[in-house]
Amino acid sequence: MDLLAHLKSADSSGGGESSGFGSDMISNKISMEKPTLAFSGEERYLTPLWVSRKADELYDPSQDGFELRAGNIIHEKMKTVLKMLVFREQQVLVQFWSPRVVGKHRLLTTIDQPFGLGVVNEGLCSYRRDSESKCHVADKDHDEEDLSPPARVFRLGLPEWTSDVTNYLPKDFPQQECAIRCNLNGYLALPVFNLTTGSRVGVIELLTSSKHPSFAYEVQQFQRALKTQNLTCQQVSDGPVSDVINEGRRNELEKIFGILSIVCDYYRLPLGQTWVVSSLSTIASHEQVLRMSCNSFDSTCLGKVCMSTCGLPYYVKDLGLWPFLEACMERHLDKFCGLVGRAFLSRGSCFCKDVTKLSEEEYPLVHFARMHGITSSFAIHLHSVESNHDYVLEFFLPSHMKDIKHVLNLVQLLKQYFEAASRFELGDKSFIEVVGPLMDLWVNIQPDIMDTCSDAPDIARTNFVDVPDECSSTNLGRKCKRGSKNMVYVKATYGENSKGFWFSISSGLWKLKSKVAKRFKLKRQMICLKYWDEDNDLILFSSNDDLEFAKIASGDNKRINLICESLRHHVD
Structure with missing residues (x-):
């Protein structure tokens, strides 16, 4: 590509040795820093990264001193981030793609940018060399038919991932052949933002030999490390309310929390929580098709409309149910199954006397319910007239509230409080769907x-x-x-x-x-x-x-x- 030649030409004119990054990474020209941070707990059993040493700065006459200084700052921050990461396997490559102004264009390149290897071997170094031979136009108005994942991620500001790079069409992943040859399968790319300004500073890319069904752990690793450098990326299950900035919605959630706490205290319910449809905020490649997906980074969510409870009001009266609550937060539910899904689709309510007798298809959290002694569950739809948001409230009932008459009383109490709160419409109160063997x-x-x-x-x-x-x-x-x-x-x-x-x-x-x-x-x-x-x-x-x-x-x-x-x- 002419732009790449321009980029490397600018590099050589600056007298630096950055072109050496693309020649022989295992030679003395490019040395890797051995992991030095002392990890504790479970992390000490995982794989830290060997991180590249800094090469001479890339020089381009079109860049002013401010841009160069800003690039240096991001370079050092990303290098610190890489040193803080640990992974579930050794065969991993992490590299940072940075935007650079070259002539009239902004290019996305990984030349002279920090990268890390779980183990230094020819396969990972080969993919790194191939990456340095690529650069992508990052201009928003540039019309290019074949885009790589880093370019799409930077332009759209949305993460992209897949459990297997063969899920891509070659035109959607130009480095697919190289990845397969280097035994790299799982793929994740995250846009990196300045936490203060919200501006996009680059893309961090991960390739692994394993076909992980979920990248939740890796995304959490990146989020934690980036935050220490005043940077951020999208979080796992970032919550359907992560984009909430208006005071009205905050007040709405506060009202829901208040009513959850009152109802749970009044009836001595061990747990009440809130679910909504999870926003589509990642791009996933599945069966050679790029499609929008939710923010769980889990392949089990592909092609589904998911519901999440993360970041939403809950009330725990029985502290022994904290592990169950955490399991609910970590897992997305298919909108078309379970009590929560039934209540949402019918805009009504659903009751089961004993969820432990249901199958996993009928109640996806049945395993956790059995572990924590949860039996009776009741879910009801809630609509906010003001914000036009739809929720499902889920309550878990104690042993003394297994009869349907208690559920009817619970509905009446909810009706009373939500009508008092105003601007809320409780699900169809004239009909309760009952599922399961109720005896x-x-x-x-x-x-x-x-x-x-x-x-x-x-x-x-x-x-x-x-x-x-x-x-x-x-x-x-x-x-x-x-x-x-x-x-x-x-x-x-x-x-x-x-x-x-x-x-x-x-x-x-x-x-x-x-x-x-x-x-x-x-x-x-x-x-x-x-x-x-x-x-x-x-x-x-x-x-x-x-x-x-x-x-x-x-x-x-x-x-x-x-x-x-x-x-x-x-x-x-």
């Missing part, structure tokens, strides 16, 4: 809450929940037994929309019409209900007896399928 779910539920109170939540189950053979409820202070024959699952269809809920047929047709009307936001007096009989004819519900007939016609003793029609249509 005695219907024991001791107030019928005035379950059947006759129009404002109380209804309860639905997923298709893998077993209905108990016998259950009981309290009626006006006295207990009465109701077998499961009384409870049926109603699937109501109005036009193209369908709603499902559990219903006690002893409540009668009038109550059923009220519930259906509420689901579709219709007036009870203006609807009629019909069901399909054994001959596949639509039959109008005209009396309570039809409830039994509809149950029999469905072929399932615990289900009723019905059609809701508007009387207004019939009149017209």
